[in-house]
Amino acid sequence: MSGIRQAIGDAATVTRRNLIKIKRVPDLLVFTTLSPIMFVLLFAYVFAGAIGTQNTGVDYKEFLVAGIFAQTVVFGSTFSGISLAEDLQKGFVDRFRTLPMAPSAMLFGRTASDVVNNVISLVVMGLTGLVVGWRIRSSLVEALAGALLLLLFAYALSWVMAYVGLVVRTPEVVNNASFIVIFPLTFVANTFVDSTTLPGPLETLANWNPVSAVTQSARELFGNTNPAFPPPDAWPLQNPELYTLIWIAIILAIFIPLSIRQYQRTTSR
């Protein structure tokens, strides 16, 4: 038992270290928050006119914000991989690995501090959304549940990215590699357009894409859906919360042990 308490204490120490960095390098925070603002404004004003209400039955801005929430937290998760690769590259991981701390602490600390990052961008995005006309039309509890689901999903992806960062070891490469994966992942989905407008195979892909389920869940929990226009008739979108939770559980079950093992056998140089 004291082993677990110690591991939690170690993870807290690492988290604190990561948060200090956010404070010391404010540029980081500025860009974490600026890019979602940019996305909200771009989509709300560039595409809204062209896309209209489609067959979702809600105003595009209303439809859009949950999609951008999802995209932003997914992008936010890459931060875990990039930061770990950076620590490896600078040789800092060697210091940690000679200390009698829990081997999991580095990774739990990393992923935990990235949740803080994501909370900040969610808040900023939410405010921007409110400015452009997005509204929460459900209860506060439901809205919080929506935010929680987004954060949980991003947390799970953080572990995937952590693994990638430990394997790839070069921050720039992690960054580029994750772009290549994340762009299609967040665009072949119901994030910015209704998935029924996509051509055949892409539509199926989009319907089963976990990012779509997260987005759909958030939309429903924020009350940004029109009951007269139900989601596509695919199981994941009919049961988006459950489908999302299943993904979260599977990712965490695989990538937590995998990343910890990788961490233990990785040295900086």
Place this chain on the structure above:
Amino acid sequence: MADAVRAEGLVKIYKSRSGEVRALHGLDLTVEEGTVVGLLGPNGAGKTTTIKVLTTLLTPDAGSATVMGADVLAAPKDVKRRIGVSGQYAAVDEYLTGFENLDMVGRLYHLGAERSRTRARDLLDQFGLTDAADRPVKGYSGGMRRRLDLAGALIAQPPMLFLDEPTTGLDPRSRLGMWEVITDLVGGGTTLLLTTQYLEEADQLADRIAVIDHGRVIAEGTSDTLKSQVGGERVEVVVAHDADVGRAREVLSGVGIGEAVVENRSRRVTVPVSGGASVLVEAVRRLDGAGVTVSDLSLRRPTLDDVFLSLTGRAAEESDDTGAAEREVTWVGKDVP
């Protein structure tokens, strides 16, 4: 006394796209508790790899090692609890202040918040970093980082320390300061394994020296044993004309304590001596008397190169395997008690 470190037959092979590098080649090493052992060797000898294996950072491909009674492979956490490590390159966090770095390391040694803070402040003081304590490390010089990294190794006052080239990159004053710190620690009973490229440093600090090359220990003993093998001080003369080389050799053999050695290409004649500067004066007088024109003359203390020359018959930077191996064996046979 018990052995703080016992390593047997360590083999480490780095595999990369460009091929394999055999960094450790059956390395045996013993460090007695409460002593200082200096690992001396040229670039690429395997010093850092040895430290990394002993500090659980690397898994060896063969061989075994225990540190403070704990097996590095079977019980790495027990090893880590009992050691302090400062690697060849400072592993400090740029975005944290000096204080925050040490405080964090203290907490991760599970010293608790209170004790981590006091130890951090004490060490910053001891290493002359008080003024910079609350500035982010990003603005530290190389030497300041180095000192901070060393402070991190000491924060939990572990009974065993591993320091990989602890004074590389330090200015002379800081180097002396570091030697003092190390001497104090050792006086307090800490066991220390340090690597260095400087014979002088090993001489100052270490009770025993292990010379390593090509991933194995090629000689081991006290610095006196090693130095006597190298021949202590030597007078080195470069003569102006090829024709004088023979005569210079005769003259110098007369003032030295051994045979003079000639390096024809550079017209350099070297002879081991004892007696320091007075021998130098004598050498000049006699060379002059014999009509030898001297273009350079110096008194040298043995360097790492000399140790290598005498141990392996080749200069430290030449990476020539053939021929060296045989001599390595005979040398180890002679020296290891």
